[in-house]
Amino acid sequence: MRTASMRILIFGATGRTGRELVSQALRRGQNVSSFVRSPGKLTVVDTRLRVVQGDIQRAESIHAAVPEHDAVLSALGPRVQPAALTNVPLTESYRVRVRNCRGRLLPTISRADVAHFILEELENPRHIRQVVPLCY
Numbered sequence: 001m002r003t004a005s006m007r008i009l010i011f012g013a014t015g016r017t018g019r020e021l022v023s024q025a026l027r028r029g030q031n032v033s034s035f036v037r038s039p040g041k042l043t044v045v046d047t048r049l050r051v052v053q054g055d056i057q058r059a060e061s062i063h064a065a066v067p068e069h070d071a072v073l074s075a076l077g078p079r080v081q082p083a084a085l086t087n088v089p090l091t092e093s094y095r096v097r098v099r100n101c102r103g104r105l106l107p108t109i110s111r112a113d114v115a116h117f118i119l120e121e122l123e124n125p126r127h128i129r130q131v132v133p134l135c136y
């Protein structure tokens with residue numbers, strides 16, 4: 001089930017996963033605010049895309065950016081739950097919510113599919129307050 005259009009703030013929007021989040025969210029009809037420290041790095045132009053310049057380490061940047069959004073997505077952070085990130089194209093076919101990715105020497109997941117999972121979860125929440133490793 002697709003929800004009505006949301007206003008989404010994305011931290012780390014210039015990163016490799018962040019760029020996937022931005023482009024896939026726009027394709028899904030969402031309105032996106034990209035929180036970036038270097039707007040020149042953002043190559044996407046879209047009428048539903050707004051650029052917010054700021055530094056995630058400065059609280060005032062975040063306080064100014066968050067209001068008037070329905071959701072905040074982050075592609076920042078420590079070496080989070082995804083397996084080794086790759087740049088292979090979107091597959092929309094991956095394993096979710098396994099304890100770990102046994103049976104693989106080096107589990108992988110593409111940035112495109114991480115972005116896909118995040119946006120699916122946003123529109124149709126199934127794993128609230130759960131840690132969910134993803135891999136193929």
Ligand SMILES: NC(=O)c1ccc[n+]([C@@H]2O[C@H](COP(=O)([O-])OP(=O)(O)OC[C@H]3O[C@@H](n4cnc5c(N)ncnc54)[C@H](OP(=O)(O)O)[C@@H]3O)[C@@H](O)[C@H]2O)c1
Binds near residue numbers: 055082111
């Ligand atoms: N690479 C892997 O194999 C791997 C594996 C597991 C987990 N992860 C984690 O998955 C996440 C995404 O990975 P990725 O490869 O997509 O990362 P990435 O390409 O390095 O992107 C990182 C993003 O964070 C932004 N950023 C960092 N410090 C910032 C600050 N102070 N203020 C504003 N923005 C800031 C960067 O902005 P700039 O463009 O301005 O630098 C960039 O947009 C990361 O948390 C990473 O640790 C990665």
